[in-house]
Every structure is written in structure tokens, then in C-alpha cells.
Amino acid sequence: xxxxxxxxxxxxxxxxxxxxxxxxxxxxxxxxxxxxxxxxxxxxxxxxxxxxxxxxxxxxxxxxxxxxxxxxxxxxxxxxxxxxxxxxxxxxxxxxxxxxxxxxxxxxxxxxxxxxxxxxxxxxxxxxxxxxxxxxxxxxxxxxxxxxxxxxxxxxxxxxxxxxxxxxxxxxxxxxxxxxxxxxxxxxxxxxxxxxxxxxxxxxxxxxxxxxxxxxxxxxxxxxxxxxxxxxxxxxxxxxxxxxxxxxxxxxxxxx
Amino acid sequence: xxxxxxxxxxxxxxxxxxxxxxxxxxxxxxxxxxxxxxxxxxxxxxxxxxxxxxxxxxxxxxxxxxxxxxxxxxxxxxxxxxxxxxxxxxxxxxxxxxxxxxxxxxxxxxxxxxxxxxxxxxxxxxxxxxxxxxxxxxxxxxxxxxxxxxxxxxxxxxxxxxxxxxxxxxxxxxxxxxxxxxxxxxxxxxxxxxxxxxxxxxxxxxxxxxxxxxxxxxxxxxxxxxxxxxxxxxxxxxxxxxxxxxxxxxxxxxxx
Numbered sequence: 001x002x003x004x005x006x007x008x009x010x011x012x013x014x015x016x017x018x019x020x021x022x023x024x025x026x027x028x029x030x031x032x033x034x035x036x037x038x039x040x041x042x043x044x045x046x047x048x049x050x051x052x053x054x055x056x057x058x059x060x061x062x063x064x065x066x067x068x069x070x071x072x073x074x075x076x077x078x079x080x081x082x083x084x085x086x087x088x089x090x091x092x093x094x095x096x097x098x099x100x101x102x103x104x105x106x107x108x109x110x111x112x113x114x115x116x117x118x119x120x121x122x123x124x125x126x127x128x129x130x131x132x133x134x135x136x137x138x139x140x141x142x143x144x145x146x147x148x149x150x151x152x153x154x155x156x157x158x159x160x161x162x163x164x165x166x167x168x169x170x171x172x173x174x175x176x177x178x179x180x181x182x183x184x185x186x187x188x189x190x191x192x193x194x195x196x197x198x199x200x201x202x203x204x205x206x207x208x209x210x211x212x213x214x215x216x217x218x219x220x221x222x223x224x225x226x227x228x229x230x231x232x233x234x235x236x237x238x239x240x241x242x243x244x245x246x247x248x249x250x251x252x253x254x255x256x
Numbered sequence: 257x258x259x260x261x262x263x264x265x266x267x268x269x270x271x272x273x274x275x276x277x278x279x280x281x282x283x284x285x286x287x288x289x290x291x292x293x294x295x296x297x298x299x300x301x302x303x304x305x306x307x308x309x310x311x312x313x314x315x316x317x318x319x320x321x322x323x324x325x326x327x328x329x330x331x332x333x334x335x336x337x338x339x340x341x342x343x344x345x346x347x348x349x350x351x352x353x354x355x356x357x358x359x360x361x362x363x364x365x366x367x368x369x370x371x372x373x374x375x376x377x378x379x380x381x382x383x384x385x386x387x388x389x390x391x392x393x394x395x396x397x398x399x400x401x402x403x404x405x406x407x408x409x410x411x412x413x414x415x416x417x418x419x420x421x422x423x424x425x426x427x428x429x430x431x432x433x434x435x436x437x438x439x440x441x442x443x444x445x446x447x448x449x450x451x452x453x454x455x456x457x458x459x460x461x462x463x464x465x466x467x468x469x470x471x472x473x474x475x476x477x478x479x480x481x482x483x484x485x486x487x488x489x490x491x492x493x494x495x496x497x498x499x500x501x502x503x504x505x506x507x508x509x510x511x512x
Binding site: 150152153155156158159160161171174175177248249250251252253255 | 315333341344352353383
């Protein structure tokens with residue numbers, strides 16, 4: 001257990017933020033770069049006001065979140081069962097794991113041309129790309145987690161009369177939960193990175209498109225607004241998933 | 257081979273001319289032994305001689321290559337360590353041993369009894385990783401004893417503990433068995449543990465293991481580790497294993 005930080009160390013991140021803002025403001029005041037390629041904090045703040053009034057950034061945010069949620073949910077819904085199957089079956093593992101590894105190491109961005117050709121522009125190509133980015137890491141993490149379950153748990157389950165589906169729901173799933181939750185955190189971060197890239201090329205809305213649009217309209221202040229929102233939402237998603245690690249029945253995976 | 261149901265199937269546990277081989281390695285060859293109702297048998301022998309295989313045969317986890325293994329009633333195994341499900345609280349773990357008890361109130365009553373038997377009522381809602389090794393093993397014993405088990409198989413249940421904790425747990429286990437008598441087979445490499453706890457100590461030879469010697473201890477349980485009968489038995493077992501040659505033993509041996 002980490003020591004509870006005192007009041008000063010609680011304020012440290014805030015101080016770092018203030019220092020960063022000060023450096024940013026100083027650079028723009030000193031005109032190190034021209035205002036057109038290096039927006040000042042004030043113009044970004046005005047940009048936020050503009051976006052807030054038009055409601056456009058909010059709509060883009062909803063569009064991106066919808067795509068990430070759909071693609072990620074699909075990847076979990078299909079990747080977890082496949083991982084369980086491969087984890088338990090040596091033969092299936094030998095047959096399929098090299099292929100899964102291949103796709104795991106293929107950047108999902110390489111699929112962008114096909115995503116557009118197959119699914120056009122809009123939600124579908126982005127969901128497809130997010131799926132391709134998250135599915136394979138989830139499968140691999142699940143396989144690894146299943147393979148590392150100590151045999152003794154299954155022997156105990158046998159001694160105490162667990163049968164069939166009970167073995168899955170009461171032994172395998174709780175035993176892999178801590179590792180899978182960690183993998184979900186990593187993969188959700190990956191999905192959030194990918195949605196921005198996908199929307200830049202295959203989108204008509206979404207945060208990625210908002211950035212691309214701002215660049216085309218030479219509105220660097222709005223571009224920075226988009227960047228700030230993307231970063232903050234990414235942190236927020238991770239904070240939400242961290243809550244899963246607080247479940248009492250998974251603490252053992254992180255504390256010993 | 258002719259069955260002899262009157263004698264063998266009367267016993268809670270018996271091995272009948274059992275052979276067991278892993279590939280070319282023969283672990284047992286024509287091994288026969290039987291265990292009486294309520295008897296506590298300890299099995300000792302050189303490491304790698306097949307003690308754990310013997311337990312796995314008795315529990316039915318592995319099948320003999322030849323011969324028969326007969327057991328009667330509810331058989332449960334206690335493992336060296338980490339046999340508790342880490343995602344369940346102590347109470348939930350012990351309740352695994354009561355899964356077959358249908359009546360909820362009765363199950364709760366028996367759980368309370370088991371918790372008080374091991375003096376861990378206060379820790380009912382703790383998870384295994386929040387407890388010491390000794391507490392965890394006590395909980396494992398309670399789980400195995402819960403719900404009218406007929407036969408307990410113990411695979412070096414105290415060997416992962418420090419010496420003093422081991423002594424304490426031995427005494428506690430003997431007390432539990434005094435209150436809830438069971439048929440027990442204990443596999444251990446701790447000769448003193450075998451002599452203190454068991455009614456009969458079986459000394460196995462190297463592979464393929466045969467019974468080198470059986471020692472009966474006519475002293476009611478629980479006993480102290482320093483009782484002369486226990487100390488005498490330790491001397492005799494060590495001599496049998498070729499680990500002791502001093503004159504005191506020789507004289508004890510010749511006295512018998």
C-alpha cells in the first residue's frame with residue numbers, strides 16, 4: 001500500500017500544469033513561433049468558448065465515444081471467448097496462436113485503406129479499426145491468463161464437485177479476472193488512440209475529424225482544443241476501468 | 257484376479273496390487289495396502305519415491321496402470337499451499353466444503369462451527385492474501401473437514417510453514433481430528449510430523465516404491481512431539497531410511 005500523500009504532494013500535478021501553462025504562454029508572448037502555427041492559451045480558451053456555443057466539439061466527442069464503445073465491446077465479446085478456448089485447448093492454441101500474434105503485431109492503421117473500401121465513411125470503418133486494434137491483444141492476454149491458472153484450483157474444484165459451466169464461471173473467470181482487467185485498461189487506451197487516427201481519414205465527424213478539419217481550416221486554436229479533449233477523455237476512460245481493480249474479489253491479483 | 261468384497265470393500269480406502277507407471281518410469285509395482293476406518297496413516301519416504309502419486313491414486317485424480325484402488329465415501333485433498341480460491345473470502349472458501357448441504361440455515365450453522373473450530377471467526381470476510389500462511393492452511397483444513405468428509409488426503413500440508421507454526425498447526429489438526437474423527441492419509445517428508453500425528457507410519461522405498469516398513473504407534477492422539485513413543489518412532493524411521501546410526505538407536509532397536 002502506498003503512503004497517503006500529504007497536502008503538498010497532492011498539489012504537485014497542479015503545479016506542473018501551471019508551470020507548463022506558463023511556459024506555453026511565455027513562448028507565445030515571445031513569438032518564438034508565429035501565432036498562426038502556435039496558438040496562445042487565450043486563443044485556445046476562446047476556441048473552447050466557440051466550440052461550446054456551437055456544440056460541435058460535444059457532438060464529435062459523442063461520435064468518437066460511440067465508436068470506441070462499439071468496437072471495444074465487440075472485441076471483448078469475441079476476444080474473451082476465443083482467448084478462453086485457446087487457453088484451454090493446446091491443439092487450438094498451436095493452430096491459431098501464430099495467426100493471432102501476426103495480427104497483434106500488424107498496426108491497425110494499416111487496415112485503413114481496406115476499412116474505407118469495405119465500409120465507406122462514417123461509424124463502420126472506425127468501429128472496424130478499433131476492433132482490429134483491441135481484439136488481438138485481448139485474445140492474447142486471455143490466453144496467457146488462462147495458461148497461468150495454477151492447476152491446484154481445478155483440482156480443488158474437482159474435489160468440491162464443480163462441473164461443466166461452473167468450472168468456467170466459478171474458477172476460470174475469477175482466476176483470470178485481474179490479468180484481464182489489466183489487459184482491458186491497456187487495450188482501451190489503444191482503442192482511444194486508434195479512433196482519432198481512423199476518424200482523421202475515414203470520418204465526417206468525431207474528435208479525429210475535428211482535428212483534421214481544424215488543420216485544413218488553419219484553426220490551430222481549435223486543433224489544440226481537440227487535443228486537450230482527447231487527452232482528458234483518455235485519462236477518464238482509464239480512471240473508469242481502474243475502478244474495476246477495486247473490486248474485492250480481484251484485489252488478490254494486485255496485492256501479492 | 258478374484259475380488260474379496262468381504263474384507264477389502266469394507267475398508268474406507270485400499271490399494272489392490274496396484275501398478276503405476278509414467279512412460280518407462282515405474283512408480284509402483286504390485287503395491288497393496290488398506291486403511292482402517294478412522295485410522296491416521298502417514299506415508300514417508302525418500303523424495304521422488306512416489307508419495308504424491310500415491311495420494312493422486314487414492315483420490316482418483318490418476319488411474320492405476322494395473323490393479324485397483326477402492327475408496328468409500330467423500331474424499332478430499334489438502335494441498336501444500338495456495339489451495340484456497342484467492343477470489344473468495346475465508347467464509348466462502350470454507351463454504352465450498354458445504355456445497356452439498358442444501359438447507360441454507362444448516363449451512364450457515366456448520367460454517368460458523370468450522371470457523372470457531374479454527375478460531376478464525378473474526379477473519380471470515382478476509383481474503384486469503386490478507387492472512388498468514390498458517391491461517392490459510394487452517395482454513396484449508398477446515399474446508400476439507402466441513403460437511404462430514406469421510407477421508408482426508410493431505411499432501412505435505414504444513415511443509416510451507418516455519419517450524420513453530422508447523423508445530424502449532426500439527427497440534428491444532430490433532431485437536432480438530434479429536435473433535436471430528438476422520439480417516440486420514442498424510443504424505444510428508446517431516447518424519448517427526450508423521451510420528452506425532454499418525455497411528456501407523458508407512459515407510460516407502462525408492463522407485464519402484466514398495467513398503468519397506470510399517471510402524472504402529474499405540475498411543476492415543478493428540479500427542480506431544482517429545483513423547484518417548486514419538487521420539488522412539490522418529491529414531492526407528494530415520495534408521496530405516498539409513499539416516500541415523502548412533503548407538504542410542506541401535507540399543508532402542510535391539511530392545512524391541
